[in-house]
Amino acid sequence: MTAPVDRHLLASSMSWLLAGIALIVLDLRLETFDFLFDPVGGVVVALGIGRVVRATPSTPVALPLQVLAWLHALLLVAVEVGVLTGELAVGGAGLADTTDATLLWQVVATTETVVNAVGVIALAQHLRRCLTGVASDRWRQVTIAWSASLVALPLLLLTGALELVFLGLAVVAIAGVLLLVSLFATRRAAEEDALDRDFGG
Numbered sequence: 238m239t240a241p242v243d244r245h246l247l248a249s250s251m252s253w254l255l256a257g258i259a260l261i262v263l264d265l266r267l268e269t270f271d272f273l274f275d276p277v278g279g280v281v282v283a284l285g286i287g288r289v290v291r292a293t294p295s296t297p298v299a300l301p302l303q304v305l306a307w308l309h310a311l312l313l314v315a316v317e318v319g320v321l322t323g324e325l326a327v328g329g330a331g332l333a334d335t336t337d338a339t340l341l342w343q344v345v346a347t348t349e350t351v352v353n354a355v356g357v358i359a360l361a362q363h364l365r366r367c368l369t370g371v372a373s374d375r376w377r378q379v380t381i382a383w384s385a386s387l388v389a390l391p392l393l394l395l396t397g398a399l400e401l402v403f404l405g406l407a408v409v410a411i412a413g414v415l416l417l418v419s420l421f422a423t424r425r426a427a428e429e430d431a432l433d434r435d436f437g438g
Contacts, residue, residue, distance in 0.1 A: 242367060244431035246292035251424035253285030258417070261313070275317050279310030286360065293367040298359045305356035312349035319345060354387045357416060364423065372426055375419045382412035 260278025283306035290299045319325035324342040361379040368376065389405040 242294070242427075243292040244427045246288055248424045248427035248431060250285050250288035250292055251420050251427065253288055254282055255417075255420055255424075257282030257285055258420075276310060276314045279313040283307045283310045286356075289360070289363070293363065296363050296366045298363045298366075302356065302359040302363055305352055305359055309349065309352045309356055312345065312352055315345050316349050350390065351387070354383055354390065357383045357412075358387070361419075368423070372423060375422060379412075379415050379419050382408075382415045386412040 257278045257280075260281060261275050262278075283303075286303055286306040290303060293299075316325060319342045324339065325346055358380055361376045361383065365373050365376040365380060386409045389408040
């Protein structure tokens with residue numbers, strides 16, 4: 238028999254994920270001083286993923302999801318070191334700019350971006366299996382969008398064609414919006430369901 242979803246914990250975990258994403262993406266710097274330290278956001282996301290796994294039934298991707306979350310946090314530390322040492326530049330939307338970086342730091346930054354995308358896909362797959370109805374379908378759409386962004390990643394990193402770069406950016410932006418909408422919607426649905434259960438509705 239499948240364990241039920243802990244709606245209170247699931248709603249809380251969505252808040253942790255949203256907070257962690259905000260710490261990573263809203264990168265406020267004054268030269269090399271980082272006011273919102275990206276690795277802290279990575280740790281918050283990893284802790285949020287742990288809460289998601291505890292709140293939901295076990296799935297085949299639950300353990301890989303947690304491993305990816307902590308690997309991503311470690312890679313964010315590496316990227317931050319690269320930025321502080323001047324090996325990497327500060328890019329937009331939480332992505333490091335590898336334009337003038339050495340091969341090692343290009344690999345580090347690219348790996349962080351890929352692990353991030355694969356981790357989101359794993360999260361979406363996990364929640365798609367644990368939730369039902371519209372909620373499950375919503376995370377199926379996140380899976381499709383982030384899989385497309387993973388395919389579009391080489392367009393951003395390797396090509397010089399401006400049209401393809403804009404196409405890749407559009408795909409990544411749409412995937413990001415879908416993720417945020419799904420996190421907010423899942424949190425709200427979990428909170429409402431938890432209230433209904435608490436009050437016998």
